[in-house]
Amino acid sequence: MEAFRRFEQAGWEERAAGYDRLLGRITARVVDPLLDAAGVPAGSHVVDAADLRAGNRFLDVACGSGEASARAAERGARPVGVDLSAAMVGLARSRFPAIDFRQASAEALPFAAASFDAVAGNFLLHHLAEPQVAVAECARVLAPGGRLALSVWDLPERARFVGVLVDAVAEVGAAPPADLPPGPSFFRYAESGALIDLLHAAGLTGARSTTVAFTQRLASADELWDGLIDGTVRTSATVLAQPADVRAAIRAAFNRLTTPYTDADGLAIAVSAVIASGAAPPA
Numbered sequence: 001m002e003a004f005r006r007f008e009q010a011g012w013e014e015r016a017a018g019y020d021r022l023l024g025r026i027t028a029r030v031v032d033p034l035l036d037a038a039g040v041p042a043g044s045h046v047v048d049a050a051d052l053r054a055g056n057r058f059l060d061v062a063c064g065s066g067e068a069s070a071r072a073a074e075r076g077a078r079p080v081g082v083d084l085s086a087a088m089v090g091l092a093r094s095r096f097p098a099i100d101f102r103q104a105s106a107e108a109l110p111f112a113a114a115s116f117d118a119v120a121g122n123f124l125l126h127h128l129a130e131p132q133v134a135v136a137e138c139a140r141v142l143a144p145g146g147r148l149a150l151s152v153w154d155l156p157e158r159a160r161f162v163g164v165l166v167d168a169v170a171e172v173g174a175a176p177p178a179d180l181p182p183g184p185s186f187f188r189y190a191e192s193g194a195l196i197d198l199l200h201a202a203g204l205t206g207a208r209s210t211t212v213a214f215t216q217r218l219a220s221a222d223e224l225w226d227g228l229i230d231g232t233v234r235t236s237a238t239v240l241a242q243p244a245d246v247r248a249a250i251r252a253a254f255n256r257l258t259t260p261y262t263d264a265d266g267l268a269i270a271v272s273a274v275i276a277s278g279a280a281p282p283a
């Protein structure tokens with residue numbers, strides 16, 4: 001588990017800027033439904049710190065470049081963003097200098113119990129050696145009645161923007177490199193009910209889930225390929241470790257699999273995510 005954690009951290013230190021170029025644009029489209037699920041009220045834009053109400057402390061776990069924290073601030077919440085990667089925290093601070101971003105692991109949150117009224121993790125779970133430890137931490141820092149919302153990518157047949165690469169790798173039969181530490185299955189929480197079970201196991205109540213699906217426009221299949229290689233950790237490690245002829249075969253399969261999504265304007269490809277949320281029991 002420790003080896004997987006170190007691998008993920010090192011990967012995100014290298015890939016922060018590459019992630020932000022494409023995948024960060026896609027995950028940003030899931031932020032508003034995630035904040036809704038976490039119960040961060042969609043209010044008017046805050047123009048003055050004095051407008052901030054009590055009872056709106058928001059924690060953005062695995063904040064990446066800070067988009068969910070920034071949108072929560074626009075809704076009138078007082079956000080704190082944490083991420084394991086110093087490079088991601090640096091990017092978030094440079095984009096949103098007024099927001100409090102800190103380097104910390106979801107598995108050991110540096111906050112007292114009941115510090116937040118809402119907690120969210122946008123596409124955090126795929127990257128954790130022990131997701132249940134992080135969810136227990138998120139539940140611990142939630143105030144009574146507060147909500148935790150988590151998002152994951154849907155199954156590859158619905159999240160086609162990533163499914164085309166997953167399918168291309170499988171079709172070619174490319175195995176992960178021997179030095180890639182074993183980690184949890186990437187699509188484990190996309191299975192119906194799995195996220196809800198995870199939230200209930202952490203003591204949260206009334207968990208519910210929803211699917212957010214949309215079409216992402218891109219200039220070309222090249223843009224998607226570069227975005228996935230430059231902006232993922234585990235998936236890109238498998239592709240980049242292959243000999244040149246196997247990499248070329250993966251690329252050819254990827255090009256063929258993206259063809260049905262190509263039109264005169266480039267690529268229009270399906271994105272689908274599952275969001276689940278649950279509440280901390282009342283005091």
Ligand SMILES: C[S@@+](CC[C@H](N)C(=O)[O-])C[C@H]1O[C@@H](n2cnc3c(N)ncnc32)[C@H](O)[C@@H]1O
Nearest residue numbers: 012027062063064083084085105106122123127
């Ligand atoms: C797919 S990105 C999502 C970033 C952002 N939430 C978004 O939606 O764009 C995954 C993020 O999880 C962070 N991460 C990975 N393991 C983590 C951990 N144990 N604790 C906190 N953050 C972690 C990575 O550094 C990366 O920023």
